[in-house]
Amino acid sequence: MDVQVRGGDSLWSYSNTFNVPLPLIINSNPTINPSMLSIGQTIQIPGYRLQRYTILQGDSFYKIATRNRISIDGLFLVNPGVNPNALQIGQTVNIPKRVTTAIINPRQNYDSQILAGDLEALGQLYPFMRRRTIGNSVMGKELIEVQIGNGEKVVHWNGAFHAYEWITTSVIMEFINTYLLALTNNETIRGRIMFPFYDQVTLSIVPMVDPDGVDLVLNGPPDGSFGEEALKINGGSTDFSGWKANIRGVDLNNQFPAKWEIEAERKPKQPAPRDFPGYAPLTEPESVAMAELAGELNFEKMLAFHTQGEVIYWGFENLEPPRAREIVNEFSRVSGYEPIRYVDSFAGYKDWFIQDFREPGFTVELGQGINPLPITQFDEIYQKTLGIFLASMYM
Incomplete structure (x- = not known):
């Protein structure tokens, strides 16, 4: 106004x-x-x-x-x-x-166009929410980062690294709207006053890392060469519900130089609906943008939201700082999710972040079931995740 x-x-x-x-x-x-x-x-x-x-x-x-x-x-x-x-x-x-109620509806098939419209609406109503483009997808769609807060402590969240995990974007956007409402209305979330967080923490949020892939899963192949190539990679099937990669068939969360060679040896050797780590680390514009963002902002901690399993992966090669254990135990307490320190998987954003920055990094697997999780799980997932969002700011 x-x-x-x-x-x-x-x-x-x-x-x-x-x-x-x-x-x-x-x-x-x-x-x-x-x-x-x-x-x-x-x-x-x-x-x-x-x-x-x-x-x-x-x-x-x-x-x-x-x-x-x-x-x-x-x-x-x-x-x-x-x-x-x-x-x-x-x-x-x-x-x-x-304005005292939410203005967006994340309880729907949440593609990149809906995301862009919702971010524009929130930015108009809450202009202290900063938005910028940190890069572009393979198809040229903007990769949008949102920042909220004035604090020196930078906490990063991201969603939809994987195409069929688009519900993570919905969950993040619900919290963004809830947080903005609480700040402007001097309200609490789960009994906690929000304004001190605004003063102490800067949230860096990339709600949708893989917009091309999300749109492919939800809307089918686009017209033109990108859609034609995706159809070939998908074996000619127009059912992309099991598609995990970006539009070029590269798994963005297998793209980072943290034992990437191990993943390359045991994963698909060419573009695929899932798990292909690329022909080299950081070949995809989406993964490059995320790496550059981490280098620019020096996150105090990083949370990558995925689905599914209700677990939190928090270690990598014994390089995680000691305080990561205390943080993940709090995440577990407020959500009921199980902390898992090590897993036989490498080259992920969390792995690379811990390796290169020696700061706490977490892969949070939301919900249970078979990906893509149905939107009917949204409210249950959100209530469990809400505590993690809050704890990431106060821990």
Whole structure:
């Protein structure tokens, strides 16, 4: 929601008027100098939308404000030029309405187009949520990173490294919306006040690492050469529900230089619906973008969300730091998931992250069943994962 600066206004006064934490307003207006506001400047207020209201007999700004539980000054701010002493029946005015419910629906087949639309909608409503493109997929789709928070501690989450594990993106997006709501409405999640996390932690989130693969699983092969090649790799079948790789048939979570040679020796030797690690490490633009992101931001910890099994893999070659055990035990406590330190699998993002950065890295396997997990499991998966999201910020 936009307001125009009046004489004597400050971002602090807007924080008081709309009951939104001041740092959220400051971060929603990154090009504005808070100490040098100019009359007529546009300021974005996060977590609010304008609603049109038609004046009825006996209405006044006081009555409208009281009915809607807003301040009179808030009405003045969103109705510049309206004389409150000369309201006319049938006249329309703006009412600032606080958004208190989720605005996205992740409980659906969640492809890259839905993701892009939801991120745009959330960015408009909560402009303190930063978005940027960290690279592009094989087909040129944007790989979007979201950042929320001001803290020096950078915690990274990602989803849909594997195409048929797209439900991980849905779960991450549900938490993003829930977190943004809690921040702007001064609410708690599971009894925890959220704003201290915003101040202490910067969340780095890539909700969908493999948009081409996800779209292939959910929507079928695209027109053109990419779709034709995918059909060949899939043996001519139009059923891509078992497709795990990117559009070129490379398993993105087998692409990292952490004993990659072992995986290359025992996995498919050419593009396949799953498990082909590529002809060399880091050949795919999606895996390159994720590696570069880790190098840029120096994550304090990293969580890669996959499906399925309700387990958490947390070690690699005894290179994980001692505190990783304490963290994974807390993840297990809040979710019921089983911690597993080592597994006979290499070349994953978690493996490479632990190897190269010596920081805690986790592969969190959500849900149980056969991939792709049905969206009917969403609520159960989300409730178990919610504790992990929170614990990753406070541990």
